[in-house]
Each structure stands twice: as structure tokens, then as C-alpha cells.
Amino acid sequence: MSNYRLMGEESLKALAQVALGHSCAEQTEVGIQGGYWALTRFANSTIHQNMGSENVEMHVRAVFGKKVASASTNILSEEGIRALVDRVVEMARLQDPNPDFVSLPEPTEQPRFAEAFSQATAESAPEERAQAVKALVEESDKVDATAAGSLFLRTYERAVFNSLGVNTYFKGTAASLTTVVTGPDGGFGYASRTRSDVRDIDPRAVGKEAAERAYNSRNPVDLEPGEYETILMPYAVATMVGALGWAGVHALPYQENRSFMSGKLGQKIVSEKINIWDDALDPRTLISPYDREGVAKQRVDIIKDGVASAVLQSSYTAHREGKKSTGHASGSNLIMAAGDASVEDMIASTKRGVLVTRFHYTNLAHLMTVTLTGMTRDGTFLIEDGKIVGPVKNLRITQSVLEALSNVEMIGRDVVMEEGVSAPAIKVSKFRFSSATEF
């Protein structure tokens, strides 16, 4: 049985034509996305949740002058599409004008390259997913631990058409394998991989990485909260860079003066060692060549050599500033540049410090300083005199990301993708741990 259930470009175009042909709005946009996903979740070394789902949804935006409304449905019979268009046209007519709205986007040039489809991912069978989980679990068995996690496969297609001539189609696949291995003596270990092709993920390697970390973190001891030299593994750095994303790398919060970038363009905001950009075509991220308006995504340098450089624009925010959309009406693909250090170099150069694998349940306690609070999780270690001396119980961080990135001393040479953000490990001269917990 195949999981490959994409309708294809021509079928999506035919559906869109029904909507565009039926609309009497001055401008009309039709977005269609569909596909199949399969998720195998496991815990206590048992598959406890195992799912598959297919769906296709149509989203229509209707424009009369500066009056805009949108609606969506997954009832894609001709009757269903006409009803959707009738509804959104009526809503747009009753809508108040938005003086900042100018137009739907015009067609843009094709992106330079975009390939993110794997037949192997699309056709992966339930038994293959179970086999992958079984292999991972066997690695955790070797350290008398249990494994939890998920294998999530997505096969998708997205098309955007509008009455100004936008006509885009893209299909892709994504596979993510994530695990937390729990040992009998209070040890936890995390590992994760995300790739387009499921064959590029070795479940045994993921299981081994997490199992080793769980073994090494058994019997953690208390550590007094305070400021420490800190090594942050790529999983943790990805969360910090992601926090910059929530806090305002898009133009809307920037324009509304509630972003850490507001009024700072051209100014140094972090260490000159730091370079962060958005590039949806970089193979180290999940490739996504168009935004939801069908605009080709551009690479945008957000922080260049420590200086605030630019923000991400949709057609709406770009029109407000008389600029062009960068293709960021939806999504971001943040990447932080690698350095030349190894984690071993970082440990060897640390007199007394902490190594953090990842964070749990982070949130912004203060927006303008991008102050992040959250807990360490799944492998936190004390370093003394250039060596890891042992695991410590989890600590709460309350730390400005901008301040941490200003105190960067070393940057790792390997970039890891985590939750859509690609980042290397870093070492910072000081990092604030505000309180402790019991495990």
C-alpha cells in the first residue's frame, strides 16, 4: 500500500480554476494544500499511538478595493468550492476597508532551486516505521533504559494562484525522528533528526546518541543556580534563535515598535561573531520555496556580523513601507552560521561551567530584551577544569538571548536543524540559571 496521495499540479490548478472562475471579487487568491502524514509515537519502548491522515484544504481570499476577507474548507466538490467563494465574497463586501492594504502580490520570478521530495518518504509503510522505532528502542535497551519519541512523516503539496497571475506549485516530504531515552537512575537523553528523505535518518544512531546521553546523565546532583560559563548544544541554540523569531524578525512587530529590531537597523545588537539569516532554499532547512501568497522566498540577512540588518516582509507589510515582499507571509527558515570549534574544544577551554543539551517549555518573559525563561532538559552537565565531571539536576534559565549572543566566545562547526531552525553549538562567557528543580 502506498502513502503517496498527492493530487498533482494539474488537478490543483483545475480546482483553483473553479474558484477563480466563480469569484466576482476585484482580486481573488486561491491557496490549496494537501497531502498525507503518518505519525508513529512511542513511550515506555512501546508504540502507543500510530496514525495516518490525508486531507486537502482550499483557502480563498477575496478583495474589493481595500476590503479583504478569507475563508477555507476541505469540501472540494464543485458545489463546495462555489459555496466557499460565495461566502468569502459576501464577507469581503461587508468588511470595513483596511487603509494599509494595497494589493495581492504580482507574480515573482521562480526560485533559484527547490527540491525537497523523497519517494521513499512518501511511500514509507507502517511496518517500516515500526521497524525504525524497534531499532531505536534496541539501542535504549542496551543501557537498560526506555525510549519515548515519534517518527513523523509528511508528504505535501501546496499551490497558490491569484487573479493577477500568481501560479505556483511545490511538493515536498519531511521526516522527523525524535527521542527521549530515560534511564533507571534519573538519566535522560535526547536526540533528533529531520530530513526530507527518511532514508537519511539512521534510527540506531538517534537511539545510540540519546541512550549514551541518558547513561552519562544518571544520578544527577544539585548545582547552585547562578551565572556560569555555558556550552549550549545546537538543540538549545536553535530554541534561542527561534526565540528571536517569535520576538520580532518579521516586519509587522518591527513596524509596530514591539520588536527587538525596532529602531536598531544598522546597529550592533550582538557579538560580531553572530550571523543569522533566513533562507527557505538552504538544504539544511525544510525547503519551502513560496510563501502562502505564492511569492518566492528570498534569502534575508537578519543579523550580519552582529549588526541588525533586515526584517522579513509579506506583501502587506512591504506595501506599508513601499518595499517588496521577501516571501515571508508565512513561515521562517532561520539559520545561524557555524564557526570552527568543536564541542570538545569548548569543554577543554572551560574552567567551571555548565553544558546544556536542550530546553523545555521556553517562553519570553520580556519581549524587548528577548529574555527567555525555561528549563534545561535531557542532559545537563557540570564542567570543571576542561572536563565534564558529571550530570546536574535541571535548572531554570532566565536569560536575555541578545545578551547571551553578545557573550559568545566559540561557535561550533556543525549545524543541526531543530524545530525548523538550524544552529550550531556555542560557548558563552556567562549565562544565568535562576533556580533549580528536583530532578
Next chain:
Amino acid sequence: MLGSFDARSFCEKALDEAKARGAQYADIRIVNRDNEAIVLRTGKVEHLDRSSSNGFGVRVLVDGAWGFSSSPKFTIEDAMRVTDEAVRIARASAMVKRKDVKLAPAHVFEGKFISDFDIDPFDVALDEKIGLLRDADEALRQNDKIKLTDCSMRFWKFDQVFASSEGAYIEQTKVETGAGFSATAIEGSEVHTRSYPSSFGGDYAAAGYEFVESMNLVSHAEQTAKEAVELLSAPPCPNGDQTLILEGSMLALQVHESCGHPIELDRVFGTESSYAGTSFLTPEKLGSFKYGSENVNITADATLTHGLGGFAFDDEGVPGQCVDIVKDGIFTGYLTSRETASELGQKSMGSMRADGWNRIPLIRMTNINLMPGDWDIDELIADTPDGIYAAGIKSWSIDDKRLNFHFATEIAWEIKDGERGRVFKNPMYSGITPEFWGNCDAVCNDEQWRIWGVPNCGKGEPPQSAHVGHGVSPARFRSVRMEGAK
């Protein structure tokens, strides 16, 4: 739901197919969800959206393991195909298991239920809804230091059928409504927001448009804007251990994070351990662990008529119930499913819910309530010589066993000699769950008790967002660690 579509026959065919393929148990849910969102930001309707999603999901238990598959296609062939795939997925699950899934017995129900509402919000004219938000927005921006506003309404209607291989057949319709606003004052690097009635777009209930009308949005705009502006020049909340009185919406989130999540029995058994985490409330603590002071009484109540977390039946066909979670400070109960309840030799108390047709049900909060005490709020403040009164949700974080938490609130007031005084900005408080609830020395009475709706409770992979409720009245906590960002 779908014109002349025969839902009962569709369900029966899928369930018969599941049994023929070897399922020990099977259920099917058909769900039609409509929602409407109107967001007016700083004088402009930026978002006006109506969406609907229809589909069905089949869950089967085969060889002691679960499988699930779902589709929006409603032909009998699709019902067969999806059911067959669910069975195949379940057999694959059985390749990696340590023990068989067992379900606690449950009564089998048939029936039809419609939630209580007066005015269908989807029938209210769009210009009336936009007009009300515009009036609130204009009232907020009377204050020229308010640079941003966010005024919104959201409505949902769920039509759902649940049928099981045991013979259950339940049809439910539920209408939910929410509205509110926030005002943001900006001056230099100072950015401060106040919300009404709560963050997350306001307050929500299992009710119709009458709930929006009851909020009197416009009449609360002036005070909300004034408080946001006051924060621009306020000193930071002082650091150190303080007596803290929490207002309702913030206390509702405190209950949510430090009680609602750790009593989910699937989480306790580790099924969320790689994602949202586990729980410190392990089974050996049931009936003896001192969760809080004797003032702390917490229930899980799906029967509260307008609570956002209420329902007639959960997504396993188990009736909504009210159970004690914490009684006189002692931990006494969990949120359970048929699978997890069987591990404790119990029956399910009915808390399994799925976020739509293409998600599997998980244990979700119903209405988790801190029951009222005896105090009048004015008497409580008068009884506090030195303390902090904090209100409004700003940020939240808690560790993966739900022990070490950290919350930031929108605003705080100093309490000095029993009176509420100057405003503090950027208040944050933190603690360890049982210590914090152990230091609860007063809970306000039922006159101040109300149910808050939370429409964005996240759990599971792929993420599922549940609509839950929390009944609370303000309460006082001693020796709370406070901080104030500059």
C-alpha cells in the same frame, strides 16, 4: 451534517469492517467543525476568516495495540479503505510493545446532545460584530499613548458523531464563543500590554453570542488602556519573597499548568515524556500526597454548563463527570481514559478528547476548578499588610514534571497596610508546585468565582489544541519568590 448522508450506516460499515479484520475494539468519529475569527488591530480589520473542516477518523485496537486513520472523503469505499489502513497500522504498532492495551469497562450510551446557547454566533450579522470591536478599539485609542490594539472575536460550532464497536452512538453539537481585547502602550523601549477580560484574545465559554454581549467590552476599554499607560512609568516589581494575591485569569493559568497538566494520567504513565513531559503526581501519591494547604480544593468538572471544558460525552463515549482532584489539600484523583483507568483498576472519569477528525483522542483537561473559599476580595487585601496583587497573563513556563514554574504577569500593584497602591511593571513569580499551593492561605468566595475559558491548551504530536475551562476566585499565597525585570 452532510445533507442526506446516512452517518449511522457509514459508521456501522466501518465498525463491521474493523471487526471483520480482527479488531478487538473500534470506534469512529465524524466531525464537522466551523469557526469564524475576526481580528481588528489598531483600527483595521486585519483578519476576517471563516473555515470549515469535515472528516472522520477510525481508531482500532488489534493484537493489543492501537491504530488510527482518517480522511475527509465520505464514500463507503473510503470508510473501508481508511478502516483497513487503521487495522494495518495497529498490527504494525503491535511489533513494538511491552504489554497489551486493556480498556476499562464502560456503559454504552446512545443519544443526541446540544450545548446550551441562546444566540447562534454564526447567525449574528458581520457588521454588528465588527461594529462592536470597532467601538472597543476606538475607546481604547482615546488614550494617545496606546499605540496598538488587538480586538477579536472567535466562534466555533462542532457537530460530531461517535460510534463504537460496543454499540455506542452519540451525536453532539457544541457552540463556543469568545471575545476580548488588549491595549499596548509604547514609549521608547517600554512596551506594556493590558488585556480584558484575559490574554489569549479574551475569555471563552460554551455559549452563544450572548456571552459577548455580557462582557460589556466597550465599558472596560478606558480602564484597560489607563493601566497599560501607567506601566510605562511604573517601577519594576521588587525582588524577594512576597505575599502574593493572584487575580482570576492568572490564577486560572496557574491551576492549568501546575494542576491540570500533572493530573493527566497518560502523561503520568509517560506517553508524553518525549514532548510535553511527565508528572510529579505519580500513582503512589494518590490519596495521601499533600498537594496544597487545607484551603486548596480542586475539582475536574465536565458538567459545568457554560465551561469551555464541558461536554456531555468524551471521545470514548464516557459521560462528562465531576470528580475531586484535590480535597482539603490532599491529592485524590486523576483525569483518565479507559486505557489508563484500567491500569489503576478504575473506570474512566471521561476526559478523552481529540482536536478534530484527524487526531486521536488524548486525556485533556475538562473544567479544572479551584473551589471557592470564604474570603471577600476587599477583606483579603485589607488583611494583607505587605504584599503584591498581580493580574493578567504575560508568559508561562514549567518544567517537564510540572514542579518548577515561572510566570510573568501583565501588571502588579503594591499592597501596603491593607490597601492596593502603586503599580509595578514586569512582575514575575516562580516556585515549586506543592510548596506554592501549600502556602495558599486564603481563597476568595463564590461571589468572585468565575469560569475562565482557555482555547489554546497544547498537547500531543502532532500538536492538538484543546478548549478547557478553569473556575477560580482570587487567592493568596505566602512566601512567593518575586522578580521584576527592568
